[in-house]
Amino acid sequence: MSGESATSANSGSPKPPGTGRLGRLLQRSEAARGLSLLSPTLLIMFIGVAVPFGILIVMSFWTQIGFGFDTSPTVANYENFGERPIYGALLKRSLWMSSAATAATVLLCYPMAYFVAFHIHRNKMIWIVLITLPFWTSYLLRVFAWKVVLGYEGVINSALMTLGLIKAPLEFLLYSQSAVVITLAHAWAAFAILPMYVSLEKIDKSLLEAATDLGDGPVRRFLRITLPLSMPGVISASLLIFIPTTGDYITPALLGGPDGAMIGNLIQKQFGAINNWPMGATLSIILMLSIAAIALVFMFVTNFVRKRIS
Amino acid sequence: MKQSDAYISIRNVNKLFGSFQAISDVSIDIRQGEFFSLLGSSGCGKTTLLRMLAGFEMPTSGEIFIDGQPMSEVPPHRRPVNMVFQSYAIFPHLNVRDNIAYGLRKRKLSRAKRDTMVDEMLELIKLPEYGDRKANQLSGGQRQRIALARALILRPKVLLLDEPLGALDKQLREQMQLELRALQKTVGITFVFVTHDQEEALTLSDRIAVMANGRELQVDTPTRLYERPVNRDVASFIGNMNFFEGKITGISDHRASVDVKGLGHVTTTNFDAKLKPGVDICIAIRPEKLILTENEPRNTGNKARGQMDKAAYLGERSHYYVRLDGISQPVAISAQNRQRAEGAPEEKRPIWISWEDDAFVVLEDG
Ligand SMILES: Nc1ncnc2c1ncn2[C@@H]1O[C@H](COP(=O)(O)OP(=O)(O)OP(=O)(O)O)[C@@H](O)[C@H]1O
Ligand SMILES: [Mg+2]
Numbered sequence: 234m235s236g237e238s239a240t241s242a243n244s245g246s247p248k249p250p251g252t253g254r255l256g257r258l259l260q261r262s263e264a265a266r267g268l269s270l271l272s273p274t275l276l277i278m279f280i281g282v283a284v285p286f287g288i289l290i291v292m293s294f295w296t297q298i299g300f301g302f303d304t305s306p307t308v309a310n311y312e313n314f315g316e317r318p319i320y321g322a323l324l325k326r327s328l329w330m331s332s333a334a335t336a337a338t339v340l341l342c343y344p345m346a347y348f349v350a351f352h353i354h355r356n357k358m359i360w361i362v363l364i365t366l367p368f369w370t371s372y373l374l375r376v377f378a379w380k381v382v383l384g385y386e387g388v389i390n391s392a393l394m395t396l397g398l399i400k401a402p403l404e405f406l407l408y409s410q411s412a413v414v415i416t417l418a419h420a421w422a423a424f425a426i427l428p429m430y431v432s433l434e435k436i437d438k439s440l441l442e443a444a445t446d447l448g449d450g451p452v453r454r455f456l457r458i459t460l461p462l463s464m465p466g467v468i469s470a471s472l473l474i475f476i477p478t479t480g481d482y483i484t485p486a487l488l489g490g491p492d493g494a495m496i497g498n499l500i501q502k503q504f505g506a507i508n509n510w511p512m513g514a515t516l517s518i519i520l521m522l523s524i525a526a527i528a529l530v531f532m533f534v535t536n537f538v539r540k541r542i543s
Numbered sequence: 544m545k546q547s548d549a550y551i552s553i554r555n556v557n558k559l560f561g562s563f564q565a566i567s568d569v570s571i572d573i574r575q576g577e578f579f580s581l582l583g584s585s586g587c588g589k590t591t592l593l594r595m596l597a598g599f600e601m602p603t604s605g606e607i608f609i610d611g612q613p614m615s616e617v618p619p620h621r622r623p624v625n626m627v628f629q630s631y632a633i634f635p636h637l638n639v640r641d642n643i644a645y646g647l648r649k650r651k652l653s654r655a656k657r658d659t660m661v662d663e664m665l666e667l668i669k670l671p672e673y674g675d676r677k678a679n680q681l682s683g684g685q686r687q688r689i690a691l692a693r694a695l696i697l698r699p700k701v702l703l704l705d706e707p708l709g710a711l712d713k714q715l716r717e718q719m720q721l722e723l724r725a726l727q728k729t730v731g732i733t734f735v736f737v738t739h740d741q742e743e744a745l746t747l748s749d750r751i752a753v754m755a756n757g758r759e760l761q762v763d764t765p766t767r768l769y770e771r772p773v774n775r776d777v778a779s780f781i782g783n784m785n786f787f788e789g790k791i792t793g794i795s796d797h798r799a800s801v802d803v804k805g806l807g808h809v810t811t812t813n814f815d816a817k818l819k820p821g822v823d824i825c826i827a828i829r830p831e832k833l834i835l836t837e838n839e840p841r842n843t844g845n846k847a848r849g850q851m852d853k854a855a856y857l858g859e860r861s862h863y864y865v866r867l868d869g870i871s872q873p874v875a876i877s878a879q880n881r882q883r884a885e886g887a888p889e890e891k892r893p894i895w896i897s898w899e900d901d902a903f904v905v906l907e908d909g
Binding site: 437439440442443444445446447448449450457458461462539 | 597599619620624625626628629630632634635636645646649693694697
């Protein structure tokens with residue numbers, strides 16, 4: 234960059250267009266250039282994310298009065314959250330259920346991603362497309378599909394009844410936490426496979442041979458090389474699933490029943506039937522903070538573990 | 544070589560990739576403590592052969608013995624060999640110390656003992672300050688040395704090196720060649736070294752296997768490979784060579800008399816004992832073994848008259864191309880510039896070439 238400006242200064246050639254102060258600043262600073270490239274996105278992000286977020290924060294300090302708001306700031310909503318155990322319990326349950334869904338998804342998808350990355354040599358892209366094919370349908374459709382599978386007269390129950398293994402339908406299959414976890418795990422699988430596949434695929438095969446050459450059997454090699462090197466994929470997969478599933482309300486609404494309700498359902502009700510928007514805003518903020526805290530702890534722990542493994 | 548000498552013994556090994564024959568019937572014996580090179584042009588199967596020694600590829604047929612043990616049932620992580628990969632394969636998530644100590648984990652050593660061994664290795668590769676660096680903070684030469692240390696710390700019986708100097712610039716490469724050779728002498732480990740650089744192979748090796756198209760053409764010491772190549776492929780792969788057609792006129796006293804087109808009568812002891820008088824053969828001489836003179840040399844019968852075609856001045860030496868009667872290809876001559884050069888010799892000037900006894904080699908394929 235400095236070389237360019239030096240030559241133009243030396244040769245005394247007329248300034249090329251766009252080398253005003255701003256142009257020169259852009260040329261000189263990598264960061265400024267990056268920002269200018271990002272600016273359209275930043276604008277949309279600001280309007281689409283920051284503004285609603287700001288509104289949520291402000292509103293969480295308001296109070297609902299009938300159909301209007303008392304806009305004098307108060308922390309009553311946050312106190313309310315601490316006092317009524319239902320909120321905390323629902324939040325805890327949501328975090329727990331989506332952790333379970335995340336763990337299940339990552340554990341089930343890792344082998345698939347591993348298989349395609351290491352054991353498929355031709356047409357990998359076709360395999361990826363095939364694996365993610367179910368996810369081309371709408372989210373709602375996939376949830377309903379599970380309802381069909383898990384329902385009282387669904388695939389599993391009717392099969393078991395036809396075989397005479399059970400007399401009455403298994404009720405715990407539908408309208409339970411496990412139904413929600415199973416459905417969430419399946420519905421978000423594509424978001425786990427892709428990042429893990431990418432990070433596994435990136436691993437240089439000669440590293441694996443080197444580990445073998447230095448005396449590691451397949452298991453040791455996996456633990457010492459493959460797993461740590463694919464950790465970025467596992468982490469992003471986990472976050473990609475954990476963050477949206479914690480606040481999900483469609484799946485628990487359709488499959489959860491009373492036991493399987495999550496915080497998302499409550500938030501939705503605050504903005505709907507209960508009509509307490511400030512409380513809904515408060516719950517949303519608390520949910521967001523909990524997710525952020527858990528994500529941070531998670532990243533910290535995995536980083537620590539990764540250092541210890543090697 | 545006797546079977547008992549061989550530490551590594553490659554016996555009639557073939558390797559097919561699908562229907563493509565990468566290695567055809569290779570048999571090579573490598574002695575203990577030897578610096579052995581596999582030399583050949585790109586795609587001739589050097590890496591494939593090395594990977595079969597390491598156990599990453601299995602021979603389609605044939606057997607490899609290391610220290611008398613057949614290797615066909617031994618997986619790569621149990622073989623007494625270690626490999627330095629062409630790409631170095633330094634683990635990116637580990638620092639230099641952990642990379643070097645990687646293979647030690649299996650041996651139940653105390654932490655202190657392990658640290659001392661790593662320190663010794665860092666000392667040996669002259670990177671004592673670099674223990675805490677990550678792989679992406681190292682230069683190519685440093686990575687190469689770490690890859691070497693990582694294998695050497697395990698004291699393998701055999702170290703396999705796949706073009707370890709290929710990615711380095713000329714200067715660093717020559718320095719590393721010297722270090723590698725010195726290191727091999729110090730640790731006394733058998734090195735099997737793959738390269739496509741003939742000069743590198745000649746400088747470093749005790750013995751070299753020259754390969755082409757998945758076969759070994761000749762396995763010999765550098766001197767013999769250069770002075771006494773068995774066929775045209777070897778002769779032209781290592782250094783430059785002038786080839787002539789000829790016919791053997793007589794053999795007596797281990798000395799063959801050959802009638803050479805363009806040169807007349809030549810005698811040499813460098814020939815295969817199986818050859819009989821009357822056979823058409825190929826005879827060859829290195830450019831630096833030909834002597835160029837203005838006037839007819841006296842006291843020797845080994846001479847021919849020619850005409851200067853081209854000359855190229857290279858500083859320390861010059862290359863000349865001389866036309867001889869009866870052959871179309873000009874003969875290459877390389878000469879030290881002992882005296883100060885006085886401009887280029889004029890073209891088409893008549894000159895003489897001569898050679899010492901035994902400078903010619905008779906090659907297998909005529
Ligand atoms: N896994 C494989 N599948 C098919 N063909 C292969 C495979 N590995 C190597 N080959 C072929 O075998 C031949 C020898 O390959 P090899 O890698 O041993 O060459 P090389 O002598 O090491 O060459 P270079 O000097 O370029 O590294 C090549 O023609 C190559 O295309
Ligand atoms: Mg190779």
